[in-house]
Amino acid sequence: MNKAHPLLARAQRYPRRAINLNLPGCCYDTLIGAWRDVATGALAVELPGRHGPHTKKQDIETGEDQKSE
Amino acid sequence: MRPGALILSSRFDFTCDYVVSALRKRGIGYLRLNSEDLPDCAVTLDPVERHMSVIIGDTQFLIAPTSLRSVLFRRPVFLRDYGDDNRTAQERFARIQWASFIRNLSLFDNARWYNDPTYTYKAELKAIQLYNAAQVGMLVPKTIVTNTPQYGNLAVLGDRLAVKGLDTVMIREAGDEMFGFTTFAMSSDLTDPAWASAPTIVQEAISCKTDVRVTVVDERVFAVKILVAGEGVDDDWRTHKGAAQFIRHNLPDEISGKCVELVTTLGLRFGAIDLALSDNKYYFLEINPTGEWAWLVDAAGLPIDEAMADALSY
Numbered sequence A: 001m002n003k004a005h006p007l008l009a010r011a012q013r014y015p016r017r018a019i020n021l022n023l024p025g026c027c028y029d030t031l032i033g034a035w036r037d038v039a040t041g042a043l044a045v046e047l048p049g050r051h052g053p054h055t056k057k058q059d060i061e062t063g064e065d066q067k068s069e
Numbered sequence B: 001m002r003p004g005a006l007i008l009s010s011r012f013d014f015t016c017d018y019v020v021s022a023l024r025k026r027g028i029g030y031l032r033l034n035s036e037d038l039p040d041c042a043v044t045l046d047p048v049e050r051h052m053s054v055i056i057g058d059t060q061f062l063i064a065p066t067s068l069r070s071v072l073f074r075r076p077v078f079l080r081d082y083g084d085d086n087r088t089a090q091e092r093f094a095r096i097q098w099a100s101f102i103r104n105l106s107l108f109d110n111a112r113w114y115n116d117p118t119y120t121y122k123a124e125l126k127a128i129q130l131y132n133a134a135q136v137g138m139l140v141p142k143t144i145v146t147n148t149p150q151y152g153n154l155a156v157l158g159d160r161l162a163v164k165g166l167d168t169v170m171i172r173e174a175g176d177e178m179f180g181f182t183t184f185a186m187s188s189d190l191t192d193p194a195w196a197s198a199p200t201i202v203q204e205a206i207s208c209k210t211d212v213r214v215t216v217v218d219e220r221v222f223a224v225k226i227l228v229a230g231e232g233v234d235d236d237w238r239t240h241k242g243a244a245q246f247i248r249h250n251l252p253d254e255i256s257g258k259c260v261e262l263v264t265t266l267g268l269r270f271g272a273i274d275l276a277l278s279d280n281k282y283y284f285l286e287i288n289p290t291g292e293w294a295w296l297v298d299a300a301g302l303p304i305d306e307a308m309a310d311a312l313s314y
Helices: B015-026 B035-040 B089-107 B117-123 B126-135 B193-197 B237-243 B253-265 B294-299 B304-313
Strands: A012-015 A026-029 A034-037 B005-009 B030-034 B042-046 B051-056 B059-063 B070-073 B112-114 B143-146 B160-165 B170-173 B176-179 B183-186 B200-204 B210-217 B220-228 B244-248 B270-278 B281-288
Touching: A034 B015, B005 B015, B005 B089, B015 B030, B015 B294, B015 B304, B030 B035, B035 B089, B042 B089, B070 B304, B089 B117, B112 B304, B117 B126, B126 B143, B126 B253, B126 B281, B210 B253, B210 B304, B220 B237, B220 B253, B220 B294, B220 B304, B237 B244, B244 B294, B253 B270, B253 B281, B294 B304
Parallel strands: B005 B030, B005 B070, B070 B112
Antiparallel strands: A012 B176, A026 A034, B042 B051, B051 B059, B143 B200, B160 B183, B160 B200, B170 B176, B210 B220, B210 B270, B220 B244, B270 B281
């Protein structure tokens, strides 16, 4: 049973990327529960271009829904 | 403060920022608890009185059944083992204990959970999904789960087969990350004895398909077609992720109703459902009880953030 399962053998391999624990120009406000733009104080999500990832873990996951961590 | 909505998440779950923004516009009191922030909070839970106090800085939040109306649960219901763990014993210990603490908040079961982790756990199971989808009258591709496809009666599935993991195929190895997309094969290709090492979903492939992502929040249904270069893709659209377009799509009322019914049948209030549209028929592929949706707010203009805030405010 040393041979890889075909699904694993066919899996795409990516270099694992480090998660950037900061959004540039933003800081996390624990009381508000959201990222704020440091310069304006506005919620990052309300800024044009919406700073930040659209899925968990900054879209680093290769699938849509890496839910584990 | 006695928040009406509780958000259980992590700092980098930016989807929750969309919800926070919409809740603030509605003037709804909420508390967002992130797993990585919990050690910096003073948390006390009385399980019999069902009362929780959370102190963040100088601010105290009181969670009680009389005031808590809804919970947005964005945490995993189980921790997957990706094959490496560089954490210290203390870090692993704390992670496990806090994860349990979050699950224990199911105690507040009179609130509306999006979704209740108990039901999420079961709804994550693909066999359960396929069975219930068929039960509510959705078209489901013929499917078997097997570790011996070479011995299975694949003829009933057709010549071209979709092959995928029974759970997410994601493994970390030596600094790399491996992810298994749905692959396609002919039945005659599935003769490798290595298939025996793990169960696999083998499914009738839906040809000439367009993927449709349906997001259900209570009774509200949002759908997009997923196109690449203006057309549907026959393989796993995620392999074309950078080129994918998400186009608003009006589902027939019957299909929309079945999507809501499936979510309800599984005990959920939220679900992200993958359908395949082929020859004017909608086939159920899978449902993700904790599926992502924030990218659709921007890419397709779907007000799912508003719908979620409405749901939490109700």
